[in-house]
Amino acid sequence: MTALHELPIEEASRLLATRKLSSRELVEAALARIEATEAKVGSFLTVTADLARAQAAEADARLASGDATPLTGVPIGLKDIFVTRGVTTTCASKILEGFVPTFDGTVVERLRRAGAVLVGKLNMDEFAMGSSCENSGLAATRNPWKLSRVPGGSSGGSASSVAARQVAGSFGTDTGGSIRLPASYCGVTGIKPTYGRVSRFGVIAFASSLDQVGPLATSARGAALLLQAVAGKDPRDSTSIDAPVPDYLSSMTPRLDGMTLGVPREYMIGGLDPGVDAAVRAALDRLKELGARLVDVSLPHTEYAVATYYIVATAEASSNLGRYDGVRYGLRRGEENGVREMYGRTRDAGFGAEVKRRIMLGTYVLSAGYYEAYYSKAMRVRTLIRRDFEQAFRSCDAIVAPTSPDTAFEIGSRTDDPLKMYLSDILTIAAPLAGLPAMSSPCGFDEAGMPVGLQLIGRPLDEAVLFRIAAAYEDSTDWHRRVPELRA
Amino acid sequence: MSYYEDGGFEVVIGLEVHCQLATRTKLFCSCSAAFGAGPNEHTCPVCLGMPGVLPVLNRHAVEFAIRAALATDSRINTTSRWARKNYFYPDMPKAYQITQYEQPYCEHGRVVFDLDGQPRTVRLTRIHMEEDAGKSVHDLNPKWSLVDLNRASVPLLEIVSEPDVRSGAEASAYLRKLRSIVRYLGISDGNMNEGSMRCDANVSLRRRGADKYGTRTETKNLNSFRSVERAIAYEIERQAEILLDGGTIVQETRLWDADRGETRPMRSKEDAHDYRYFPEPDLMPLVIDDAWIERVRSQMPELPDARRARFVSAYGLSDYDAGVLTASKELADWFEAAVAAHPNAKSLANWIMGDVIRITNETAVEGEADYSRLPLTPAQLAGLVALIDDNTISGKIAKTVFARMIESGDDARAIVEREGLVQVTDEGAIVAVVEQVLAANADKVAEYRSGKDKLFGFFVGQVMKESQGRANPASVNRLLRERLAG
Numbered sequence: 001m002t003a004l005h006e007l008p009i010e011e012a013s014r015l016l017a018t019r020k021l022s023s024r025e026l027v028e029a030a031l032a033r034i035e036a037t038e039a040k041v042g043s044f045l046t047v048t049a050d051l052a053r054a055q056a057a058e059a060d061a062r063l064a065s066g067d068a069t070p071l072t073g074v075p076i077g078l079k080d081i082f083v084t085r086g087v088t089t090t091c092a093s094k095i096l097e098g099f100v101p102t103f104d105g106t107v108v109e110r111l112r113r114a115g116a117v118l119v120g121k122l123n124m125d126e127f128a129m130g131s132s133c134e135n136s137g138l139a140a141t142r143n144p145w146k147l148s149r150v151p152g153g154s155s156g157g158s159a160s161s162v163a164a165r166q167v168a169g170s171f172g173t174d175t176g177g178s179i180r181l182p183a184s185y186c187g188v189t190g191i192k193p194t195y196g197r198v199s200r201f202g203v204i205a206f207a208s209s210l211d212q213v214g215p216l217a218t219s220a221r222g223a224a225l226l227l228q229a230v231a232g233k234d235p236r237d238s239t240s241i242d243a244p245v246p247d248y249l250s251s252m253t254p255r256l257d258g259m260t261l262g263v264p265r266e267y268m269i270g271g272l273d274p275g276v277d278a279a280v281r282a283a284l285d286r287l288k289e290l291g292a293r294l295v296d297v298s299l300p301h302t303e304y305a306v307a308t309y310y311i312v313a314t315a316e317a318s319s320n321l322g323r324y325d326g327v328r329y330g331l332r333r334g335e336e337n338g339v340r341e342m343y344g345r346t347r348d349a350g351f352g353a354e355v356k357r358r359i360m361l362g363t364y365v366l367s368a369g370y371y372e373a374y375y376s377k378a379m380r381v382r383t384l385i386r387r388d389f390e391q392a393f394r395s396c397d398a399i400v401a402p403t404s405p406d407t408a409f410e411i412g413s414r415t416d417d418p419l420k421m422y423l424s425d426i427l428t429i430a431a432p433l434a435g436l437p438a439m440s441s442p443c444g445f446d447e448a449g450m451p452v453g454l455q456l457i458g459r460p461l462d463e464a465v466l467f468r469i470a471a472a473y474e475d476s477t478d479w480h481r482r483v484p485e486l487r488a
Numbered sequence: 489m490s491y492y493e494d495g496g497f498e499v500v501i502g503l504e505v506h507c508q509l510a511t512r513t514k515l516f517c518s519c520s521a522a523f524g525a526g527p528n529e530h531t532c533p534v535c536l537g538m539p540g541v542l543p544v545l546n547r548h549a550v551e552f553a554i555r556a557a558l559a560t561d562s563r564i565n566t567t568s569r570w571a572r573k574n575y576f577y578p579d580m581p582k583a584y585q586i587t588q589y590e591q592p593y594c595e596h597g598r599v600v601f602d603l604d605g606q607p608r609t610v611r612l613t614r615i616h617m618e619e620d621a622g623k624s625v626h627d628l629n630p631k632w633s634l635v636d637l638n639r640a641s642v643p644l645l646e647i648v649s650e651p652d653v654r655s656g657a658e659a660s661a662y663l664r665k666l667r668s669i670v671r672y673l674g675i676s677d678g679n680m681n682e683g684s685m686r687c688d689a690n691v692s693l694r695r696r697g698a699d700k701y702g703t704r705t706e707t708k709n710l711n712s713f714r715s716v717e718r719a720i721a722y723e724i725e726r727q728a729e730i731l732l733d734g735g736t737i738v739q740e741t742r743l744w745d746a747d748r749g750e751t752r753p754m755r756s757k758e759d760a761h762d763y764r765y766f767p768e769p770d771l772m773p774l775v776i777d778d779a780w781i782e783r784v785r786s787q788m789p790e791l792p793d794a795r796r797a798r799f800v801s802a803y804g805l806s807d808y809d810a811g812v813l814t815a816s817k818e819l820a821d822w823f824e825a826a827v828a829a830h831p832n833a834k835s836l837a838n839w840i841m842g843d844v845i846r847i848t849n850e851t852a853v854e855g856e857a858d859y860s861r862l863p864l865t866p867a868q869l870a871g872l873v874a875l876i877d878d879n880t881i882s883g884k885i886a887k888t889v890f891a892r893m894i895e896s897g898d899d900a901r902a903i904v905e906r907e908g909l910v911q912v913t914d915e916g917a918i919v920a921v922v923e924q925v926l927a928a929n930a931d932k933v934a935e936y937r938s939g940k941d942k943l944f945g946f947f948v949g950q951v952m953k954e955s956q957g958r959a960n961p962a963s964v965n966r967l968l969r970e971r972l973a974g
Contacts, residue, residue: 083540096539103533105540204539208769237542238771316769319574322583323537327635339578339633366574366764377764 006022006483009168009222010249013070016063023059023073027052027117028132030075030386033118034166039488043161045080046088047120055117062115062266070225077170079158080121081128083103084108087118091204092136093126095324095331095350105202107171107213110237114229122157126352126393127321128178128206131424132155135354141308142411144484145450149408152182152424154217159186162216163484165401169226173203176212176309177403177428180440182452183216184403189223189470189480190216194461195435196241198227198235205315205320206480208239212430217269219480220441224248227463232476243461251470252466257291259469262396266302267427273406280402283454283473284445285398290472292327297399298380298391301384305430306384307420311365311378312433318362324350357418386434393459398469401426403440403453427455441470442479491728497693499724500701501653503610505666507619507645507676508684509552515619515643516543516586523682534938535641537581542770549643553593553617554776554784556645559669559791560612561595567775568616570768571650575761579622579635587618587646589765593774599649600793601665603658603812609661611650618642645676651690651701653809656720660713663687664815668792671817680712681853687716691723693731701729703737707751709744712856719744723751795820803833808874812841818859819845822866827871835964836873843890844869872900885909887955915967918951922967925950936972944968 007015013020031049038044052075055439059073080090083105083261104112106137111118125135141156143149144164146295151160155172159182162170172179174192183190191214198213205211212452215226223250233242252274263284272280290296326332326346327339334345351359365374392399414421431438436457443454454473456466492499514521534541557564571589576669597612622637637898647666653659666676667685679686692704707723708718722744727737741760742751756929792814799820814820819840826836844864848857872889875881881889881904892903904910912918925947926933936943950962 083538088537091539097537101533101538101540103538201542202540205770236544238544239542239769315766319572319584319764320576321764322576323539323581324578325578325583327578328536328581329538343576363764364767368762368764371764371766 004151005033005165007168008219009071009074009217009225010072010219013225015404016069016073016462018113019063023056023063023117024053026073027056027119030119030167031165032477035192037166037486039159040142040143040147041164041166042139043089043157043164044077044120045092045123045138046156048087048118051087052119055115059115069114069229070456071111071229073117073459075117075119076111077120077122077158077161077167077228078108078118079124079172080168081173081204081434082108082121082171083204084118084121087121089177089186089204091127092124092138092350093355095346097138097331099330099481101118103202106199106205106236106335107230108202116229120477122155122161122170122172124157124172124356125154125178125183126153127317128173128175128301128337129213129317129354129358129451131181131421132409132411132414133160133175133182134411135352137352140411143223143408143450144486145187145408146448148410149278149450149487150185151285152185152409154178154182154370155190156182158216158241159169159183159188159190160186160307162186162218164486165218169215169222171213171226171230173206173213174432175207175212176432177425178215179216180403180428180438180453180455181424182372183440185408185451186453187445187451187453187479187484188216188218189220189439189441189474190214191223191227191439191463192432192437193231193435193463194241196239197231197437197463198286199230199237199240199462201234202459205316206275207316208320209316210309210313210482212432217271220467220474221252222470223248224252231463235358241461246464248464248467252468253486254472254475255291256287256469256472259292259398260396261287261292261299261469262392262399263400264297264299264302264392264399266299267401272313272402273446274426275404275448276406276452278444279444279452280454284400286476287469287473289487290476292399292469295396297391297396299385299388299430300382302430304381305385305433306426307424308359308378308381309429309433310422311374312382314358314362315366315375316362316365318359321351321355321359354418370394382433385430387482388459389430389434389436398459399457400464400469401455403455403467405427405450407446407452409448431457436460437466438464439470441473443473443477444479490725491732492693492724495728495732496696497728497731498696498698499654499720500651500692500704501655501659501692501720502651502663502690503649503653503659504574504688504690505647507556507647507670507678507835508665509643509645510674511546511547511548511552511643511848512547513546515546515549515617516641519641521642521828523684525638527634528638530638531640536637537583540802540965543586543768545764545771546643547776549617550593550774550776552618552643552783553615553645553675554612554781554837555673555675555788556615556647557594558595558781558785558788559673560597560599560613562594562612562617564594564776564781565591566777567591567773568593569773570771571764571765572768573763575763577624578622578633579624579640580623581637581640585621586768588616590802592616593776597668599662599665601661603661603708608658608661610652613650615645615647618644618646619904637862651692656724657719659689659720660717663713663716667818668815668930672789672791672795674789681856683711686711689716689720689723691720691727691739693727702731703739705739705751706741707744708741708754711746714745715746715836718746718749719751722749726751748850792817798869803827803837805833809837810839813837816859820863822859825866826870829867830874830877832877834871839869839873843887847894864897864922868893868899875900875904877962879911879913880904881909881911882957882961906958907960911960912955912958913963915963917969918955918959918963919936921951921954922964922971923956926971933972944972947972
């Protein structure tokens, strides 16, 4: 029998519902696994063992009374970007070190209501700015497949914790690839839903027009169960979409007959790591065998996506991060010499180099005289990128591509070259600019044994289609079942 | 002497008015927007700018804003956008203010008002919605500045005029009309001294006949109509003196100091903030469709000009009187409540415009009468006029009774009864007094009868004195004339 900590969510859920397993056992197994592996992986900023045990007891009572949801009693982790009442929430920044919120965000509230058990808060790049998790101001996280490598970012802890089977599922956020890239690097499933599908209330903002919450899990079905519990309109987020949430599991099919998948030529040419190229091409063949028809599509404005993203995202970030000023909460420095110095010294001490770089970039592109040339133009390019996808979706139901041109790189190998780091997101960045749902599913390994991710991009609100493709693919492969050995 | 008059200048004034909307809750959260709570009692994670929060638009505030647009004949934009205005200030919790920038919800309105009996029009460039900041308190603690965020995110309208105003008096008249409109609409208290209506004045001078505008200054901290007039007068003279000396005006923001009666520089154009406006990504564009506009229009309260016209047609008042009574909604409401209690509109109007306003002006602050706290109730004044109209008291006695009413707060009838001021209409009783007076002044009677007509007033006075003013004057006149005719 599979070890408890290796159970995917859908299986754990079934065992809990049939009372063959208690939440207490499952949560203890997760806590034990964290205890045993955390020194190597470093996924967590906070482990909430006491809270988890209390929630497990409540969950077992609910399960006994028959008033349970598929997530009741299931241990999960949350990226430390989610505001959690009574639990330290830092965004991996020194400026929020020790900050304990007074309220729960909508996702957290919905998870609590569903009976999910919170085992801890996960490491990330500071304020979700990064592609490797190396920009955390508070801790280092390693890739469970090779501990000298990065887990990817920004939701690095969300991916590493799932890959290391510390939890079977977690939540992250994706702004330019922050769920899909670490999912790909760590060999787990991660989905960034349509912009507006999940409430952003209680998610610390990086780039408001791009940020979106999504789950990571050891299986497509597990991710589907997690998204099912949190998706849907929220009156506290005006940008959340008022549309029914379909039942994701029931839309899954063993085969993909009748489905047309577009392969964007701009994503498949040059620059791809040979291991990635081989794994993705094999995955495309497998999708064909499952009945899908593959067609060429073009996304001609792809080359502008990174530039557009780093204007829009930094502009919004420069504004969103203004509130960390030492006045009301978080770090405060230099108060003895008046408010201006307090602002400067607080923000200098509290923010890391990458956050400062992006605040400066964003401030610059919004400045008088530059707004038109940068922000305004970027917004127009964003429209062109969205139209590229609209055009492509006339001839296909979903787009398939690699998640990243490469696999997880060595820790420290790109930290001196921000631009090279930014290019890690080259294949993930267009989907959020267009607001589209996009997913990464494990599709093999390169020669170094590092996981490769297959990216699926769907039409607005078509998460069910992505889950259907990913589940059919998973059922015909075993990549997602492989468990890393946490080797150096 | 005046540099302005001597220099042949024309002043060009544009006004920016911030008007706090009297909604129950704040613009982007459900905290109370009421004034006067303890520090930071009306706050929540959203208006405190905690990490992870999002704004949710208060649709009532938009309805209030639509009313203002309709009342000023503004063109409402079907789609408008929210924008962020970024700047650091301790009482600005998010380090940005949510406002409207490139696409305000309405434009191209106008305000029509009287200036020295002549109608004047000031065009409005735009009105937009925005949230207020909190309040910094610097004088409660020697070491710390304190921040109160009760006001943070309370809804404001910013009403921006075209540079159509040509004098301080006109600025003041425009503002009074604007205040009257927002009060009639029930969308704002419009109290300048409490800050629910705030005004910045852009002032520049040019030579008469020139079509190019001069360099302007923006004067802030104008918290009364008097301050607006004085600050503009000061700024006009200051600029005129500089220009006459061959100097140039520095484009800058200036602060009005009411105690010193002067404006002084606050910040120049060079250190003006770069607010880095950009569209607010947390809110959808604001869509105000025709159906919404029509719904608001159908519920619009009566506006000052319509009410003035109605007072002329329904109550037979002069246009001037109707204008005085309707300039303030409180006063107009008061008048109509009195008329409802006793339908002698003309007499009530005279009493209000004479004695009631006089009494109110005695307690005015900064030349601002507060009609929301008149010293008696409409029903009380109606009761007094009713006593005159049914001949219970004379108009003369009524003046005395009115004074007593103000002193005691009692009703007219109670005062008249207590002090025995009921008019004597019993002819027998008056005859007795008349005869007593004539008997006691036989010599004057003889003089009168020999042609000294002027003495008639003396006899009237004596009779009124003997009757403590209570004798019906008409009866006294008639009876005296009969008796003196002998």
